[in-house]
Amino acid sequence: MGTRLIGAMTRAGLAGLAALVLFAMPASAEVLGRSVDGQLGLQTPVTEVAREIVAFYDLVNYIIIAVALFVLGLMVYVVFAFGEKRNQTPSRTTHNTLVEVLWTVLPIIILVIIAVPSFKLLNLQYSYPKADLTIKATGNQWYWSHEYPDQGGFVFDSYMLDDDSREELIAKGLQAPRNLAVDNEVVVPINKVVHVLVTAADVLHNWTVPAFGTKTDAVPGRLTATWFKAEREGVFYGQCSELCGVNHAFMPVAVRVVKQETFDAWVEARKADEEEKAIEILHKAELELNGNKVAAAAQ
Numbered sequence: 621m622g623t624r625l626i627g628a629m630t631r632a633g634l635a636g637l638a639a640l641v642l643f644a645m646p647a648s649a650e651v652l653g654r655s656v657d658g659q660l661g662l663q664t665p666v667t668e669v670a671r672e673i674v675a676f677y678d679l680v681n682y683i684i685i686a687v688a689l690f691v692l693g694l695m696v697y698v699v700f701a702f703g704e705k706r707n708q709t710p711s712r713t714t715h716n717t718l719v720e721v722l723w724t725v726l727p728i729i730i731l732v733i734i735a736v737p738s739f740k741l742l743n744l745q746y747s748y749p750k751a752d753l754t755i756k757a758t759g760n761q762w763y764w765s766h767e768y769p770d771q772g773g774f775v776f777d778s779y780m781l782d783d784d785s786r787e788e789l790i791a792k793g794l795q796a797p798r799n800l801a802v803d804n805e806v807v808v809p810i811n812k813v814v815h816v817l818v819t820a821a822d823v824l825h826n827w828t829v830p831a832f833g834t835k836t837d838a839v840p841g842r843l844t845a846t847w848f849k850a851e852r853e854g855v856f857y858g859q860c861s862e863l864c865g866v867n868h869a870f871m872p873v874a875v876r877v878v879k880q881e882t883f884d885a886w887v888e889a890r891k892a893d894e895e896e897k898a899i900e901i902l903h904k905a906e907l908e909l910n911g912n913k914v915a916a917a918a919q
């Protein structure tokens with residue numbers, strides 16, 4: 621009976637593997653910084669932490685699918701092979717050492733396979749490399765305030781754009797996705813370690829950017845922290861991820877990753893309190909970046 625069971629386990633395992641091959645199909649055209657219609661899986665990662673999160677997510681998914689298919693296979697097999705018609709005299713077996721050892725040891729091995737990368741990932745997320753830039757993000761009902769203490773401490777608020785303002789930007793060839801685009805984005809240089817100190821002025825909020833793999837609660841009276849090092853230029857969006865009241869869905873986070881020169885120019889404009897000029901610098905950089913992409917695609 622033990623051998624029959626093991627044979628069934630092997631068959632169920634093979635069925636699981638076949639499903640994994642189907643699951644691991646390649647992603648389609650790349651959109652950075654936000655989710656797209658019909659998306660499967662997580663956003664394209666642009667930091668090491670986010671890449672590791674995606675790898676861990678895939679690993680756990682493969683294991684879940686394999687286990688679910690295996691158990692389903694066993695159940696179908698048992699119903700089929702041990703029904704009254706085919707199995708008139710049931711076995712009176714009460715113990716089977718091999719099977720008992722297997723169903724104890726295999727789950728332990730699976731848990732260890734999950735635990736090792738899980739702890740490695742936690743360690744990566746919470747061992748902060750030395751900061752090149754520190755930003756303070758404060759959650760308010762219902763917008764974010766962002767402060768740059770290293771650059772003289774200028775502060776600005778980030779409010780979600782309404783449809784009219786978005787139309788204006790889109791008409792200029794800029795991207796402004798609905799419920800995500802904001803008036804004043806957080807701006808950071810590419811390939812620099814950015815620490816974000818996060819707090820809240822009223823209730824709990826959460827500062828999140830999925831493509832960076834950052835998600836940190838904003839707690840009134842406390843300072844929490846996260847870090848990222850973005851490896852690609854572009855605008856990366858996230859949404860407040862802690863239910864904070866009626867406009868919770870309308871206080872997105874938008875982080876624009878730019879070249880160091882663009883960042884420096886933007887900081888100068890911000891320091892001089894020239895908000896329009898600062899935004900203009902960013903828009904010019906985005907149009908240039910898009911132009912380069914179009915040119916590269918045409919080659």
Ligand SMILES: [Cu+2]
Pocket residue numbers: 824825826860861862863864865867868869871
């Ligand atoms: Cu919220």
